[in-house]
Amino acid sequence: RKEVEQDPGPFNVPEGATVAFNCTYSNSASQSFFWYRQDCRKEPKLLMSVYSSGNEDGRFTAQLNRASQYISLLIRDSKLSDSATYLCVVNRNNKLIFGAGTRLAVHP
Amino acid sequence: DAGITQSPRHKVTETGTPVTLRCHQTENHRYMYWYRQDPGHGLRLIHYSYGVKDTDKGEVSDGYSVSRSKTEDFLLTLESATSSQTSVYFCAISQDRVGTGELFFGEGSRLTVL
Numbered sequence: 001r002k003e004v005e006q007d008p009g010p011f012n013v014p015e016g017a018t019v020a021f022n023c024t025y026s027n028s029a030s031q032s033f034f035w036y037r038q039d040c041r042k043e044p045k046l047l048m049s050v051y052s053s054g055n056e057d058g059r060f061t062a063q064l065n066r067a068s069q070y071i072s073l074l075i076r077d078s079k080l081s082d083s084a085t086y087l088c089v090v091n092r093n094n095k096l097i098f099g100a101g102t103r104l105a106v107h108p
Numbered sequence: 109d110a111g112i113t114q115s116p117r118h119k120v121t122e123t124g125t126p127v128t129l130r131c132h133q134t135e136n137h138r139y140m141y142w143y144r145q146d147p148g149h150g151l152r153l154i155h156y157s158y159g160v161k162d163t164d165k166g167e168v169s170d171g172y173s174v175s176r177s178k179t180e181d182f183l184l185t186l187e188s189a190t191s192s193q194t195s196v197y198f199c200a201i202s203q204d205r206v207g208t209g210e211l212f213f214g215e216g217s218r219l220t221v222l
Contacts, residue, residue: 004150043198043213087150094206098150
């Protein structure tokens with residue numbers, strides 16, 4: 001079993017839709033959590049950190065549920081430019097463990 | 109964008125040949141990392157460096173070696189390439205140890221081993 005699991009998708013949604021991705025992690029000692037975004041054939045870039053109380057950055061909301069060991073990312077009012085792969089990342093003992101990513105395709 | 113340059117960006121080589129990938133940064137960040145990315149897998153850490161001549165193994169280090177003789181350069185060497193090392197290799201840098209999660213990645217080097 002992988003330490004960080006994500007649904008690979010793709011999630012195909014129309015512009016303006018709300019879409020949510022979940023990610024589960026297996027090691028309860030994980031300390032901090034992040035979402036990265038990776039465009040096709042490009043490098044990953046940090047999208048946002050995930051805090052215990054939940055946090056929002058514009059149209060993006062991240063939530064953490066430590067008891068159930070999952071992290072979520074909600075995107076509201078999807079744009080064509082949101083099409084990308086979203087990587088769930090967990091920090092365990094100062095090592096980043098990357099999920100394989102969830103692909104999002106936003107269509108007109 | 110962070111100043112990270114990887115070279116070569118694309119390489120095709122044959123099984124058994126040595127290959128060196130170079131990562132060059134202009135940010136003066138202390139930490140440098142080499143990852144590989146394969147379909148169905150997340151990015152996996154090969155080796156990392158926490159200073160000049162200071163390196164350590166990651167989770168998939170077998171068949172790879174690294175060197176860091178200057179702050180700005182981190183080299184990844186495949187001593188004898190195998191087809192299982194066909195992958196996209198990303199260099200990354202960070203100012204602090206990984207805890208903040210802020211890694212800056214290079215554009216990647218696509219390696220094909222025939």
